[in-house]
Amino acid sequence: MTATSPLETRQRLLTIGAVCRRLQRDFPDISISKIRYLEDQGLVTPQRTQGGYRLFGEDDVERLETILRLQRDEFLPLRVIRQELATSMQKERRRRRPNGLAGPEDELDLEELCERAGITSQAARELEDFGLLAPRAAGGDKRYGEGDVEIAAVCARLSQFGIAPRHLRTFRTGADRTSALLEQLVAPALRSRSLERRQAGLEDLQSLAELAQELSQLLYWRALRRLASV
Numbered sequence: 001m002t003a004t005s006p007l008e009t010r011q012r013l014l015t016i017g018a019v020c021r022r023l024q025r026d027f028p029d030i031s032i033s034k035i036r037y038l039e040d041q042g043l044v045t046p047q048r049t050q051g052g053y054r055l056f057g058e059d060d061v062e063r064l065e066t067i068l069r070l071q072r073d074e075f076l077p078l079r080v081i082r083q084e085l086a087t088s089m090q091k092e093r094r095r096r097r098p099n100g101l102a103g104p105e106d107e108l109d110l111e112e113l114c115e116r117a118g119i120t121s122q123a124a125r126e127l128e129d130f131g132l133l134a135p136r137a138a139g140g141d142k143r144y145g146e147g148d149v150e151i152a153a154v155c156a157r158l159s160q161f162g163i164a165p166r167h168l169r170t171f172r173t174g175a176d177r178t179s180a181l182l183e184q185l186v187a188p189a190l191r192s193r194s195l196e197r198r199q200a201g202l203e204d205l206q207s208l209a210e211l212a213q214e215l216s217q218l219l220y221w222r223a224l225r226r227l228a229s230v
Helices: 006-011 016-023 032-040 058-074 078-095 110-117 121-129 146-159 165-190 195-228
Strands: 136-138 141-145
Touching: 016 032, 016 058, 032 058, 058 078, 110 121, 110 141, 110 146, 121 146, 121 165, 141 146, 146 165, 165 195
Parallel strands: none
Antiparallel strands: 136 141
């Protein structure tokens, strides 16, 4: 019997029924309808297959456990829980290092990508056609990184709102432009023969990327606040 690695365990997706059974160990009153209600309230956002079935990752399950614990043990209303979760997510995003700077990614084939992201092979090809997925050619086959899985999963969620891959090119274009700007600043250090200077260049790139992301988010939410106030 082949052992399951921690990464594989963490990335396994569960149906809503499986999630409900798992949570019932600690929260006997949990039900599928309550999980759906929490989703309707925007407190959890599971992935969806092309057929509309919900798929929950380990992060989703942990989030549900936190919500239920705050309700049961601290008697917090959903409004306050939503604020608590939003604050925690902001802190986590500040701490998290992008996979591309943390080291080499695990690679998957098309079938594994589709299974993990909950999309069809046709949807994956369409995302690739518009530059949203960037597989690496390996001996005639295509290999996808962990980042491609995350991108494909988010694109699948956006498709539920009628947003097609062709509409998402603006995100890729914006990312390419920001990346090109940062490249101009750190390229000399990254190409240096000095190991210390290359390491310093990577650290500068990490800091620049985090600042650029933070600025982008601030500008984004300011624009949306203006839209909401119209």
